[in-house]
Amino acid sequence: MSSHTYLALALAFYTVGALHVFLHALTRRQLLTSWTAVTTLGGFILHTASLSQRWTEAGHFPAVGLHDTASFLAWAIVLAFLVTFVRTHVEALGLAIYPVVFGLVLLAYVSPEGGAPDAIVRSLFLPVHVTLAFFGYASLFLAFAMSLLYLIQERELKARSPRAFYYLVPSLERCDTISAASASIGFVFLTLAIITGMLWSHAARGHYWAWDAKGTSALVAWIIYVALIVTRYRTGWGGRRAAYAGIVGFAAVVVTFVSITLGTGAR
Amino acid sequence: LVVAGVSHRTAPVEIREALAFVKEALPETLRRLRADGPMDEVMILSTCNRVEVYAHATDPAGADRLANFLAVSHGRASQELDTYMYRLRGDEAVRHAFRVAASLDSMVIGEPQILGQVKEAYQIADEAGTLGSLLQALRNRSLASAKRARTETGIGHNAVSVSYVAVELARKIFGDLRDRNVLLVGAGKMSELAARHLVRNGGRATVLGGRTFAKAEQLAASLGGRAMPFESLREELGRADIAISGTGAPGIVIHREDVAAARAARRRPLFLIDIAVPRDVDPSVRDLEGVFLYDVDDLRSVAEANLRERRKQAAAAEALVEREAREFLDWQRSLDVVPLLVELRRRGEEVRAAEIAKVRARLGALTPEQEEALQAATTAIVNKLLHPPTVQLKEVSRNGHASEHLGLIRKLLGL
Numbered sequence: 001m002s003s004h005t006y007l008a009l010a011l012a013f014y015t016v017g018a019l020h021v022f023l024h025a026l027t028r029r030q031l032l033t034s035w036t037a038v039t040t041l042g043g044f045i046l047h048t049a050s051l052s053q054r055w056t057e058a059g060h061f062p063a064v065g066l067h068d069t070a071s072f073l074a075w076a077i078v079l080a081f082l083v084t085f086v087r088t089h090v091e092a093l094g095l096a097i098y099p100v101v102f103g104l105v106l107l108a109y110v111s112p113e114g115g116a117p118d119a120i121v122r123s124l125f126l127p128v129h130v131t132l133a134f135f136g137y138a139s140l141f142l143a144f145a146m147s148l149l150y151l152i153q154e155r156e157l158k159a160r161s162p163r164a165f166y167y168l169v170p171s172l173e174r175c176d177t178i179s180a181a182s183a184s185i186g187f188v189f190l191t192l193a194i195i196t197g198m199l200w201s202h203a204a205r206g207h208y209w210a211w212d213a214k215g216t217s218a219l220v221a222w223i224i225y226v227a228l229i230v231t232r233y234r235t236g237w238g239g240r241r242a243a244y245a246g247i248v249g250f251a252a253v254v255v256t257f258v259s260i261t262l263g264t265g266a267r
Numbered sequence: 268l269v270v271a272g273v274s275h276r277t278a279p280v281e282i283r284e285a286l287a288f289v290k291e292a293l294p295e296t297l298r299r300l301r302a303d304g305p306m307d308e309v310m311i312l313s314t315c316n317r318v319e320v321y322a323h324a325t326d327p328a329g330a331d332r333l334a335n336f337l338a339v340s341h342g343r344a345s346q347e348l349d350t351y352m353y354r355l356r357g358d359e360a361v362r363h364a365f366r367v368a369a370s371l372d373s374m375v376i377g378e379p380q381i382l383g384q385v386k387e388a389y390q391i392a393d394e395a396g397t398l399g400s401l402l403q404a405l406r407n408r409s410l411a412s413a414k415r416a417r418t419e420t421g422i423g424h425n426a427v428s429v430s431y432v433a434v435e436l437a438r439k440i441f442g443d444l445r446d447r448n449v450l451l452v453g454a455g456k457m458s459e460l461a462a463r464h465l466v467r468n469g470g471r472a473t474v475l476g477g478r479t480f481a482k483a484e485q486l487a488a489s490l491g492g493r494a495m496p497f498e499s500l501r502e503e504l505g506r507a508d509i510a511i512s513g514t515g516a517p518g519i520v521i522h523r524e525d526v527a528a529a530r531a532a533r534r535r536p537l538f539l540i541d542i543a544v545p546r547d548v549d550p551s552v553r554d555l556e557g558v559f560l561y562d563v564d565d566l567r568s569v570a571e572a573n574l575r576e577r578r579k580q581a582a583a584a585e586a587l588v589e590r591e592a593r594e595f596l597d598w599q600r601s602l603d604v605v606p607l608l609v610e611l612r613r614r615g616e617e618v619r620a621a622e623i624a625k626v627r628a629r630l631g632a633l634t635p636e637q638e639e640a641l642q643a644a645t646t647a648i649v650n651k652l653l654h655p656p657t658v659q660l661k662e663v664s665r666n667g668h669a670s671e672h673l674g675l676i677r678k679l680l681g682l
Contacts, residue, residue: 153439157436161572170442171441171442172439173441235535236534
């Protein structure tokens with residue numbers, strides 16, 4: 001089977017998972033049943049097969065152009081979600097994960113495979129840098145999702161009127177902790193990605209840093225996360241401010257991702 | 268199975284009180300009921316919301332006799348109670364037993380006490396020796412289905428009483444309550460109850476005393492915490508995660524400045540519960556970051572929202588319990604034909620053995636091959652003849668018509 005067929009199958013599995021989560025959220029049942037777990041895992045396996053097939057087809061690490069990056073990023077998010085779910089059992093994360101994964105895989109499915117100059121695709125920096133960066137994006141996306149859940153629930157609690165989220169989301173303390181943990185892990189990946197990016201830039205173009213969109217936004221995100229993590233660990237509680245930082249920081253990450261994808265494809 | 272009784276649905280509290288049984292007298296009452304009934308098996312469930320008698324009786328008048336017993340044993344005439352009393356038989360009675368155990372017939376749907384009460388009622392009957400195979404089976408199946416309903420649907424989720432709502436909200440904010448500081452300002456009944464729940468979940472209590480400091484010390488001791496003078500309010504508020512205020516003071520006791528000062532020292536959230544009427548806490552503290560203030564009305568409205576949420580879940584629980592009750596009924600019906608099937612098979616075997624004996628007497632000694640052939644042929648004849656009635660009987664019993672036709676079937680088969 002071609003990488004495209006595998007991707008279509010993965011998309012089908014994720015669609016079932018996404019529909020399942022939303023139906024259950026509406027009826028306020030347990031969000032992730034064994035069914036959802038099976039479809040997600042099945043989708044993930046097919047998705048992995050698609051990526052490895054694409055690697056063979058392209059003859060280089062599949063991280064060039066919109067098709068590859070969207071697919072790879074979705075894969076990293078599913079992986080991060082599975083790891084987080086096994087560790088924390090926070091079902092409400094599914095509400096944020098499934099639509100995004102579905103959207104990214106759909107985007108990958110409809111966009112054509114891209115190519116890039118040999119100098120880029122043959123570089124050893126491509127797999128290392130991109131993998132680190134995408135694992136970072138995935139973790140930071142989880143931090144973003146938990147921050148969002150934190151803020152929505154805090155609003156409901158402040159307003160003294162429990163609505164849907166009151167019944168679906170874990171305690172504020174847990175949202176805060178998981179968000180901070182994901183942000184820390186994402187931060188480590190982001191830091192390593194920036195360093196490898198600089199090395200790559202130096203190797204390819206002779207300078208470490210260029211003040212372009214992706215570099216600047218990555219740096220802005222990095223500073224926001226430093227501030228978030230430092231205050232979180234000094235006070236033991238991030239609260240609303242950390243939640244806002246998790247959201248703004250992720251916005252900078254999105255800018256970075258978009259400028260890479262729409263730009264040359266690599267540094 | 269027959270059931271007779273009164274519940275919060277059918278009778279006011281005066282009637283329920285009048286018909287309630289004292290726990291200590293139950294074993295004696297159960298034995299008397301069985302002897303007078305006459306009934307094979309009896310069980311009495313007596314709680315503040317219902318008084319019910321369950322019994323195994325084969326005749327349709329059984330439920331009336333139970334109703335009569337319930338009235339007479341409390342010195343009432345049974346006609347007088349007719350309007351309050353329900354009498355259930357057969358399938359209806361079984362369904363009722365399942366729904367009661369699963370807390371679907373409770374005043375507050377999904378309340379957890381009923382399961383324990385039903386368990387205890389069976390336990391008492393068991394010890395009094397008035398349980399038999401039917402009620403034992405009903406006990407196992409209905410309690411198991413009640414547990415399933417509780418774990419697989421949300422009927423038991425979310426607090427519906429004010430003091431538990433306070434605990435639930437605290438959990439929603441802090442997650443684990445272990446080692447959270449709980450500050451009690453003023454000692455009222457409701458604030459004490461909420462504090463007790465919080466301490467049981469691992470919270471550490473501090474009681475602020477006013478003029479009657481001895482009272483605060485007493486309460487602190489019973490909560491395993493410490494008492495402090497009221498003057499240390501700001502300082503204690505700065506340490507607190509959860510503060511419950513329930514003084515009888517006519518005006519504001521916890522001012523905005525107090526809370527703002529406490530917040531300056533801490534970034535963790537502060538959960539303020541104002542149980543007093545008139546209110547103790549300045550409502551404007553709600554604007555402060557990380558402060559969650561709930562007064563009695565707020566707690567009540569959360570409780571109501573939770574109850575609505577439970578009712579949504581009740582439909583799923585009803586379906587589950589109905590399924591389990593039907594399974595139980597099917598199983599019970601299949602029991603009706605089991606003795607008949609056993610008897611049929613025994614008769615067949617008897618006839619076969621007798622005929623073989625006759626043949627042997629006539630033919631004399633047989634070779635092993637002949638003996639084997641004879642056994643095989645006769646067994647096959649019996650099996651083939653009995654196969655269709657066996658299948659049909661099982662089928663009929665599943666459809667629930669066996670008991671009506673059992674007599675006729677026995678006659679036809681010559682049993």
